[in-house]
Amino acid sequence: MKEFAREVRKDIIKMIHNAKSGHPGGAFSCVDILSVLYKKILFVPVDWDKSLDFKNRDRFILSKGHASTALYGVLANLGYFSKDFLNGFRVLGSKLQGHPSSRVNLAGIEVSTGSLGQGLSIGVGMALAMRLDGVKSKVYVLMGDGEMQEGSVWEALMNANAKKLNNLVVIIDKNHLQIDGTTDEVKTLEPLEDKLKAFGFETYSIDGHDYSQIEEALQNAKNSNNLVAIIANTIKGKGVSFMENNPGWHGKAPKDDELKQALEELNVN
């Protein structure tokens, strides 16, 4: 798992360096979660819509669409599409749009996101449809903690509970940072876990970089018959010393020397 996540982190930093723009901080904070999800938890056929089991796949929504490189990196390393595609990140005409787009038909990409706070409502809609259709798999939505400041997120949480969904898992990549500073400074979400409990969710609070904790929480979520929210405490920029816990690396590309240093650190750690 560690090796896999390391490969993805290297791909992320190379993609963003190559594109000269992108969002490394929030991609690094959720790579470990995505790695465990895709390698251990989700059933998502690698031949995507060509699979006879396509309808029964688990649905994954990256609500924090700016972490697109993390998802692209995971999908490419698992063979959903060629790793060559990664060179096209943010390039005119590419399927690897700055923020994930379902408009361009890229295997593994369920929905378009980018405008924050919408992934959860989409997930609720999918979960309602799957219940109607008797599809037994689940919807997993990965959100950023910052985007929980969007009011419609709470509309969706309220609705998930009101509609008694039991096929929806919310994972919050709680890296504590947003563009203008810490989430506590800008507009605190606390007490987040109590709020989620009050909205009817079974909650787990974990270290979002500890593979065994991530797997255990996700396994519990998968087996649960309730709404589940996992608060994954993470470090923005995790894996590259000068990016860690630095809001300046929310949406910035590394220069050549920074890329070199980042890759060296990733190879060692």
Added chain:
Amino acid sequence: MLIKNPEIKSPRNMYGDTLVELGAKNPNIVVLDADLSCSTQTARFQKAYPDRFFNMGIAEQDMMTTAAGLAYEGKIVFASTFAMFATARCLDQIRNTICYSKLNVKIVATHGGITVGEDGASHQALEDVSYMRSIPDMRVIIPGDCSEVHQVIQYAANTPGPMYIRIPRTNIKDVFDSEKYKFNPGAGVKIMDGKDITIVTNGETLNEVIEAAKKLKEVGIEADVLHYPVVKPFQHIVLKQSAQKTNKVVVVENHSIIGGLGSAVCETLAQYYPTKVYRIGTKDTFGQSGEQRQLMEFYGLTDKKIYEKIIEFMDVK
């Protein structure tokens, strides 16, 4: 095509009944509302198919994005509330989630325009067509009577992709003979034939324009009356041919003169046949409380007011 003995009917009831009719045929149809189902008449669908109806509460942003999620799973989604709250309130959700991904969501908004009446400005959507028209891949349709509402809702259910359909609060006098009229999204509809002036309209002002055109005829002005239910994608041919004949165009709509049918007509004529155009609608202003007919009169949308404005416009060189 036009009906001989018109009755006055509720387009909202027609919407609700059509949903029920479609729901019986197609199990993939689902309906969402934001706590206004008794007004929009989606409650009729709820009564018939409770499992396929989702009341989203007073949460329009969540409604539109949830509609998107259902559409991602292959559902044909009708999402309804008042035009005021179905558009501006959740514009980002409609643009970035529904339209960007070309999802099969039909936003059917009732209470469009000034004729919401006594509730006043906060409930009178006068800019909704403008918002919706500007989003790529969004189709915008404003039916002119109940038989057309029936056909447009059927068309929506059978046509993939996002759509905005605007229905008024008011009851409408029948225009079309439902046996003979066939809604055609590919062309404007010629209602009356004339050589002196073109009048373009849609929605509940269609009846007003027909009456105004009859009055004009009495004083020797023959109006070419065009009904354009499909504001987007706007089909230019019928309009262009009419403008070539009359060289004078008036647009009448229950909407701001900025961004709606009037703008669509001006943009089209600017490209295909530059013509002097006079736009009748609300003029960059908010509405206010009042009785429906009074408001129509105040904002110049009754047959009489339209007639007077056109007489004035006829003298403009």
